[in-house]
Amino acid sequence: MPNIKSVKKDVIKSRKNHQRNISAKSAMKTFIKKARTAADSHTPDMAETTEAVRLACKFIDKVAERSIIHKNQAARKKSRLMKRANKVAATLAV
Numbered sequence: 001m002p003n004i005k006s007v008k009k010d011v012i013k014s015r016k017n018h019q020r021n022i023s024a025k026s027a028m029k030t031f032i033k034k035a036r037t038a039a040d041s042h043t044p045d046m047a048e049t050t051e052a053v054r055l056a057c058k059f060i061d062k063v064a065e066r067s068i069i070h071k072n073q074a075a076r077k078k079s080r081l082m083k084r085a086n087k088v089a090a091t092l093a094v
Contacts, residue, residue, distance in 0.1 A: 021068045028063050031056040032077065039084045046092055053085045 002008055035052040038044065057078045064074035 024063050024066070024068050028056075028059055028069075031059045032081065035081050036084065039088045044088045044092065046089060049085055049088055053081050056081055 002011060031052075035049070035056040038049045038052040060069075060074045060077050063069050064071050
């Protein structure tokens with residue numbers, strides 16, 4: 001632990017931010033997992049899949065906006081989710 005008061009405060013603040021970032025990343029991963037599960041289920045429901053993907057994309061955007069993940073990483077994650085959802089939509093349409 002540092003001796004200088006301002007550095008002590010910085011350490012405490014960075015630990016709080018670190019915990020907040022970990023929590024946000026974990027929540028984001030949960031939303032992504034829910035969207036993937038909805039898309040990959042044996043009897044996929046398009047409305048359920050669409051809603052899960054929408055919520056996941058919304059949360060990914062929030063996490064990227066707060067600079068917890070890079071904007072390109074957010075775009076990649078959203079792209080992969082949408083690709084999977086569109087694949088489900090195509091199989092249901094046929």
